[in-house]
Amino acid sequence: MSPDGAVPILAMESVSVTLGGRRVLEAVDLRIGHGELTGLIGSNGAGKTTLLRVVLGLLAPDAGRILVGGQPVGHRRGLVGYVPQKISLDPDMPIRAMDIVGLGLDGHRFGLPPLGRSRRGAARRSRVEEALASVGAERLADARIGRLSGGEQQRVMMAQALVSRPALLLLDEPLANLDISSISEVVAVLARVCREQGVAVLISAHDMNPLLPVMDRIAYMADGRLASGPTGEVVRTDVLSGLYRHPVEVLRVGGRILVAGADAESHCP
Amino acid sequence: MFTALMTNTWLAASAVAVVAGVTGFFAVGRGSSFAAHALPNGAFAGAAGATLVGASTLLGVGVFSVAGALAIGALGRRGRHDVATALTVVVMLAAGSLFITLKTAYAPEVYALLFGQLFGVSSAAVTVTLILGGVSLIALALLYRPLLWSSAVPDVAATRSMRPAVTETAFLVVMALVTTMAVPVVGALLIFSLLVSPAAAARCLTDRPGVAVGLGTVFAVAIVWVAIAVSFVTALPVGFLVGSGGALLYAALYAATRLAGRAGASRRHYRRG
Numbered sequence A: 001m002s003p004d005g006a007v008p009i010l011a012m013e014s015v016s017v018t019l020g021g022r023r024v025l026e027a028v029d030l031r032i033g034h035g036e037l038t039g040l041i042g043s044n045g046a047g048k049t050t051l052l053r054v055v056l057g058l059l060a061p062d063a064g065r066i067l068v069g070g071q072p073v074g075h076r077r078g079l080v081g082y083v084p085q086k087i088s089l090d091p092d093m094p095i096r097a098m099d100i101v102g103l104g105l106d107g108h109r110f111g112l113p114p115l116g117r118s119r120r121g122a123a124r125r126s127r128v129e130e131a132l133a134s135v136g137a138e139r140l141a142d143a144r145i146g147r148l149s150g151g152e153q154q155r156v157m158m159a160q161a162l163v164s165r166p167a168l169l170l171l172d173e174p175l176a177n178l179d180i181s182s183i184s185e186v187v188a189v190l191a192r193v194c195r196e197q198g199v200a201v202l203i204s205a206h207d208m209n210p211l212l213p214v215m216d217r218i219a220y221m222a223d224g225r226l227a228s229g230p231t232g233e234v235v236r237t238d239v240l241s242g243l244y245r246h247p248v249e250v251l252r253v254g255g256r257i258l259v260a261g262a263d264a265e266s267h268c269p
Numbered sequence B: 001m002f003t004a005l006m007t008n009t010w011l012a013a014s015a016v017a018v019v020a021g022v023t024g025f026f027a028v029g030r031g032s033s034f035a036a037h038a039l040p041n042g043a044f045a046g047a048a049g050a051t052l053v054g055a056s057t058l059l060g061v062g063v064f065s066v067a068g069a070l071a072i073g074a075l076g077r078r079g080r081h082d083v084a085t086a087l088t089v090v091v092m093l094a095a096g097s098l099f100i101t102l103k104t105a106y107a108p109e110v111y112a113l114l115f116g117q118l119f120g121v122s123s124a125a126v127t128v129t130l131i132l133g134g135v136s137l138i139a140l141a142l143l144y145r146p147l148l149w150s151s152a153v154p155d156v157a158a159t160r161s162m163r164p165a166v167t168e169t170a171f172l173v174v175m176a177l178v179t180t181m182a183v184p185v186v187g188a189l190l191i192f193s194l195l196v197s198p199a200a201a202a203r204c205l206t207d208r209p210g211v212a213v214g215l216g217t218v219f220a221v222a223i224v225w226v227a228i229a230v231s232f233v234t235a236l237p238v239g240f241l242v243g244s245g246g247a248l249l250y251a252a253l254y255a256a257t258r259l260a261g262r263a264g265a266s267r268r269h270y271r272r273g
């Protein structure tokens, strides 16, 4: 139960994961309320992707409990939408953006998709167009997805994740490999989707700064450990030094936040 | 050209072409062209084994191709798919070479399974081909969306649809069925080329998956019909005609779309400038 008594959309309790003999997640606790936008921040190798894979049910934890919408992972998979970090689409595969988004709606079902002319086909099509429009990608509907730019493909993947009307949307490093203007565009789209559709959004990123204006809460990761809460309570010199297990300093420079000394561990063993 | 025996040839070859055209869309889309090569060749070894022990060719082909599909599926879970496929086909071909050595009498009917014999398909063989082809098409229709999803965006499909290993093994088993229906009547070379080139050619012409499936099927049937007719007149082998015809069709369409794309791009550039 979260402080206000409602069941959180995501509740992780003491979740640990070991991969190849290494502790990749160490007793992670994380709660996300309905409709909240959370930034999952940490440098490369901190464990962000692993955490998302555990929430998706792709990886079973060694210990701990994960509830999505109050139920164990895997029971209601339509509840969680996912945009992976590396989107590798075959440019020669004959498939359009609207086909991809349609699969997000019913790709797990057996049989052929409904024909466009039928009533079910028309209903499916309007759901697909609505999802594409919600991320500003309506004009991409007829394009072969493998031939779109990286940023365009990412929007289509967001539409694919949103079309099933999930309660929780997970995005793995959606801001990596984007230029500065695209970064603020994508952040704005995600904030709007979160507000207008009431979906909880968890965005992983190695830099928290682009997300500062829109984040409700931060989940900060270092070496498989996680601290979460309002940004001002987590991004503090004492809290982060505890998380990193060596002294770091939080600096606020011109509206940006820098964590100095975060990489110290890799320099001195 | 239209005697009773020729009618069987047309029927069996057309059925194989339709099923191969549809299956090929997924084989090419999933990057399983190598498995499409491996399974028919492994099935050839099964046929050799069957003649050695006096069992039916169909049974030998069926057992070997399904076993090969399951082996590729199981090995592919642990490591790279192309390596799993290569290991499987090597083992099957090794067994085939052993079977042929053990069978001291010369067995031309087994070699026919490699390159196809086509003229002289029995009515019983046609019936089996049609039934297995029907089963394969129904299976592909049922699996259409999970297969398409896991081909296009495997990472996302894995979170919402069937487990990737299950989807992949299901597809390989369908490809084994297609192999079983096809190898006894058209041979390994012919089914391999019909699984790959028509579907690859169709990808050049459309952005719609459903249309690509249909176009690939039309191409496969057209290639086979032209090859049979030309073979009847010129006595050139059907396997050669289907294999080279398919490759030529793909090369021609690929070059044409590349040229059209470049012309379109320079036109756009010109208009802007």
Ligand SMILES: Nc1ncnc2c1ncn2[C@@H]1O[C@H](COP(=O)(O)OP(=O)(O)O)[C@@H](O)[C@H]1O
Pocket (backbone or CB within 6 Å): A019, A020, A022, A024, A042, A043, A044, A045, A046, A047, A048, A049, A050, A051
């Ligand atoms: N399958 C694996 N086997 C062994 N180690 C792994 C595996 N996957 C990830 N790791 C390790 O786990 C750590 C966290 O990885 P990851 O979750 O991908 O971090 P992030 O997404 O934050 O960059 C890294 O040190 C990585 O090397």
Ligand SMILES: [Mg+2]
Pocket (backbone or CB within 6 Å): A048, A049, A050, A085, A172, A173
């Ligand atoms: Mg990562």
